[in-house]
Amino acid sequence: MTDVSQNAGPMLAADGTPLKQSLARSLRRQKLRALLLIAPLLLFVLFSFIIPIASMLFRSVENSIVERTLPLTVVALESWDEKSGELPDEAVYDAFVNDMIIAVAEKKHTRLGSRLNYEEPGISSLFRKTGRKIRKWDPEADAPFKEKLIDADKGWGDVENWRVIKTHSRNVTPGYFLAAVDLRLTPDGVAAQPEDKQILVKLFGRTLFMSLIITGSCILLAYPVSYLLANLPMRVSNMLMILVLLPFWTSLLVRTSAWKVMLQQQGVINETLVWLGLVADDARLVIINNQIGTIVAMTHILLPFMILPMYSVMQTIPPSYTRAAKSMGATNWTTFWRIYFPQSVPGIGAGSILVFILAIGYYITPEIVGGTKGVFISNRIAYHISSSLNWGLAAALGTILLAVVMLLYWCYDKIVGIDNVKLG
Amino acid sequence: MKVTKTTLLASAVAAIAGGAMAEEMTIVSWGGAYSKSQLKAYHEPYSEKTGVTILNDDSSPEGVAKLRAMNEAGNVTWDVVDLEAADNIRACDEGLIIEIDPDVHLAPAPDGTPASEDFGDQLVSPCYIPTIVYSTTFGYRTDMVPEGVDAPTGACDVFDLEKYPGKRALNKRPIANMEWALLCDGVAYEDVYDTLETEEGIERALAKLDTIKDQTIWWSAAAEPVQLLADGEIFMGSTYNGRLFSMIVEQNQPVGMAWDWQMFDLDGWAIPAGLSPEREARALDYIRFSSDTQRLADQAKYISYGPARKSSAPLVDKHADLGIDMAPHMPTDPRNAKNTFVNNYEWWADYRDDLDARFQAWLSQ
Numbered sequence: 001m002t003d004v005s006q007n008a009g010p011m012l013a014a015d016g017t018p019l020k021q022s023l024a025r026s027l028r029r030q031k032l033r034a035l036l037l038i039a040p041l042l043l044f045v046l047f048s049f050i051i052p053i054a055s056m057l058f059r060s061v062e063n064s065i066v067e068r069t070l071p072l073t074v075v076a077l078e079s080w081d082e083k084s085g086e087l088p089d090e091a092v093y094d095a096f097v098n099d100m101i102i103a104v105a106e107k108k109h110t111r112l113g114s115r116l117n118y119e120e121p122g123i124s125s126l127f128r129k130t131g132r133k134i135r136k137w138d139p140e141a142d143a144p145f146k147e148k149l150i151d152a153d154k155g156w157g158d159v160e161n162w163r164v165i166k167t168h169s170r171n172v173t174p175g176y177f178l179a180a181v182d183l184r185l186t187p188d189g190v191a192a193q194p195e196d197k198q199i200l201v202k203l204f205g206r207t208l209f210m211s212l213i214i215t216g217s218c219i220l221l222a223y224p225v226s227y228l229l230a231n232l233p234m235r236v237s238n239m240l241m242i243l244v245l246l247p248f249w250t251s252l253l254v255r256t257s258a259w260k261v262m263l264q265q266q267g268v269i270n271e272t273l274v275w276l277g278l279v280a281d282d283a284r285l286v287i288i289n290n291q292i293g294t295i296v297a298m299t300h301i302l303l304p305f306m307i308l309p310m311y312s313v314m315q316t317i318p319p320s321y322t323r324a325a326k327s328m329g330a331t332n333w334t335t336f337w338r339i340y341f342p343q344s345v346p347g348i349g350a351g352s353i354l355v356f357i358l359a360i361g362y363y364i365t366p367e368i369v370g371g372t373k374g375v376f377i378s379n380r381i382a383y384h385i386s387s388s389l390n391w392g393l394a395a396a397l398g399t400i401l402l403a404v405v406m407l408l409y410w411c412y413d414k415i416v417g418i419d420n421v422k423l424g
Numbered sequence: 425m426k427v428t429k430t431t432l433l434a435s436a437v438a439a440i441a442g443g444a445m446a447e448e449m450t451i452v453s454w455g456g457a458y459s460k461s462q463l464k465a466y467h468e469p470y471s472e473k474t475g476v477t478i479l480n481d482d483s484s485p486e487g488v489a490k491l492r493a494m495n496e497a498g499n500v501t502w503d504v505v506d507l508e509a510a511d512n513i514r515a516c517d518e519g520l521i522i523e524i525d526p527d528v529h530l531a532p533a534p535d536g537t538p539a540s541e542d543f544g545d546q547l548v549s550p551c552y553i554p555t556i557v558y559s560t561t562f563g564y565r566t567d568m569v570p571e572g573v574d575a576p577t578g579a580c581d582v583f584d585l586e587k588y589p590g591k592r593a594l595n596k597r598p599i600a601n602m603e604w605a606l607l608c609d610g611v612a613y614e615d616v617y618d619t620l621e622t623e624e625g626i627e628r629a630l631a632k633l634d635t636i637k638d639q640t641i642w643w644s645a646a647a648e649p650v651q652l653l654a655d656g657e658i659f660m661g662s663t664y665n666g667r668l669f670s671m672i673v674e675q676n677q678p679v680g681m682a683w684d685w686q687m688f689d690l691d692g693w694a695i696p697a698g699l700s701p702e703r704e705a706r707a708l709d710y711i712r713f714s715s716d717t718q719r720l721a722d723q724a725k726y727i728s729y730g731p732a733r734k735s736s737a738p739l740v741d742k743h744a745d746l747g748i749d750m751a752p753h754m755p756t757d758p759r760n761a762k763n764t765f766v767n768n769y770e771w772w773a774d775y776r777d778d779l780d781a782r783f784q785a786w787l788s789q
Binding site: 121 | 485486488489492514516517518519591596641642644655656657770771773774775776777778780781782784785786787788
């Protein structure tokens with residue numbers, strides 16, 4: 001009886017606690033220890049990767065500046081019917097002047113002007129000029145303001161400007177994302193950008209298309225080189241490996257500038273062709289400052305990223321397989337195509353992903369050798385970060401680029417399968 | 425007790441930090457020959473006078489973006505920044521740099537003229553202390569001028585493909601190019617910006633640029649056209665006059681200047697907002713020193729940019745190493761400045777984003 005009751009009760013560990021509990025505790029302790037061990041890495045990734053990306057995502061929709069700078073005006077504008085075609089009433093003007101007096105004192109009005117200027121060119125100077133005049137006004141003694149403000153700058157007598165403020169007064173805006181795909185948020189709803197300002201969708205398309213071409217030409221050039229590297233005798237292949245790695249260790253800028261010297265019209269290639277009589281002196285080839293320049297230079301720069309994974313995969317292909325195929329009567333071509341090539345595909349896959357993803361975000365090489373038609377979307381992102389200071393739009397463009405890359409990666413996984421990718 | 429301890433500790437830290445600050449300051453500029461001219465004319469005499477060590481940072485090309493990032497992070501590491509006028513207006517608009525009262529913070533001219541008058545129209549923003557006037561102008565290869573044709577004299581020659589065949593180089597931005605296109609298409613100087621505000625005006629400017637579009641290499645760094653000229657890759661190209669000066673005078677390249685309709689621009693100091701009072705006081709002291717009449721004239725010994733003060737002009741001397749007279753190489757010299765145009769900063773602050781999108785779309789067509 002006692003035996004039975006013992007079996008039915010919880011199994012105990014040596015110290016008398018139930019075994020299940022004791023196991024769970026030691027497992028938890030192990031997990032905790034593992035977590036502590038990877039904590040530095042986890043924190044590093046969190047602070048240097050996840051938080052910046054999250055803040056970028058947030059910046060692309062964040063728009064609290066209007067409400068923060070003009071809190072009373074935003075509330076007062078709510079009761080104004082922007083479709084009536086009439087100017088807002090006295091209360092709105094009163095609220096606006098009160099907001100502006102505070103904003104001018106804190107020097108925030110010009111910042112708001114720059115923000116709204118993205119949507120409606122000309123608003124920036126409207127805010128700046130008005131700010132200079134409003135500084136001397138008294139919110140009590142100088143009321144009412146409607147006439148006065150319109151008098152100070154006739155822009156405030158334009159319904160359109162008030163509609164812009166109302167349209168963009170929400171704290172979260174789709175405006176930057178719309179701008180990133182050549183649309184815009186107008187008081188009348190979403191509309192296309194005028195045709196002569198549409199450039200970003202085209203740039204996205206070009207970036208994808210050219211990155212594909214670059215990846216393709218890298219595969220074509222890298223395959224024979226990797227094959228040689230993997231199959232030549234050690235001494236020769238080591239020499240070859242150094243030739244592959246040497247440019248890899250050279251500064252990116254140096255290599256790009258070298259291509260400039262090579263490709264320009266008075267450059268090495270053209271001079272040689274003219275000297276050989278293959279090209280007339282007055283019809284030198286234009287192979288830089290256009291798409292050809294970008295493709296050539298980037299293919300060269302990204303080539304090692306294709307060669308190295310291909311090489312390490314090819315090295316693992318046992319030569320006995322091809323020998324076996326040949327001994328059973330296969331021709332050289334059949335041996336290569338049916339036996340060798342399928343085994344080298346994981347290397348092509350790994351190299352292609354590396355090269356494509358690097359190419360899609362490239363910035364400095366297209367800027368230097370791309371001219372006007374060979375530049376990528378990242379050049380526009382850089383422009384908006386450092387020159388135009390439209391960080392919202394830059395963030396939206398970056399987010400879209402990130403999403404596109406992830407989508408392509410997903411497609412790749414579905415079609416090729418990510419398990420078929422090997423780095424060695 | 426605890427409070428006292430913390431306060432003591434805090435003040436001790438502040439004292440150490442303040443002491444360290446007093447020893448050195450970070451000044452941000454453009455690098456190259458330009459930073460060198462500032463080092464000789466401003467930094468070295470100032471260090472000698474006060475014992476302050478000056479650290480150089482060549483970050484001015486991304487000046488406003490970095491100022492904004494520092495401002496958001498609440499950790500401003502720069503003391504004085506060299507910015508061009510358009511960037512200064514942007515930074516001032518955003519509250520990233522402090523406002524300066526020229527008559528309080530800047531030294532008057534030697535004859536007692538207050539600084540606000542001495543600088544005059546050059547004070548384009550309340551946050552600005554301009555130091556130099558430079559210009560964007562054209563250089564051409566003297567050995568590539570066709571025979572029997574006069575050498576080009578100015579911006580409009582760039583549009584004349586029949587007279588001057590060959591490639592050109594222009595900046596990859598609308599600024600200056602749009603104005604030149606309209607001026608050379610017959611629009612009067614006073615009407616340029618009014619015209620550019622209209623749809624027809626923009627189309628007219630782009631149509632003019634269309635005539636040379638496939639003969640043009642578009643640059644994004646001012647060193648590019650200089651290299652292109654040196655390689656004989658282009659016949660003429662726009663760049664900053666100081667770069668052309670060093671090509672022609674210091675390197676003896678076969679290059680000439682075409683000054684007509686050069687575009688004036690300004691470059692000068694700004695002080696970031698959010699500095700501690702001691703650092704701000706030091707920055708103001710530095711700026712007072714480095715923008716006085718003599719110092720501005722001194723800088724012209726090292727680089728061919730004109731001083732922004734009227735009172736400095738008569739003091740401009742010979743080149744420090746070459747011993748040649750600098751005055752004829754200044755963009756402000758009357759022989760070079762027959763037709764000049766001054767960039768309308770306020771107008772560009774409003775229309776830059778809009779026109780840039782138009783211009784880039786036009787370029788990629």
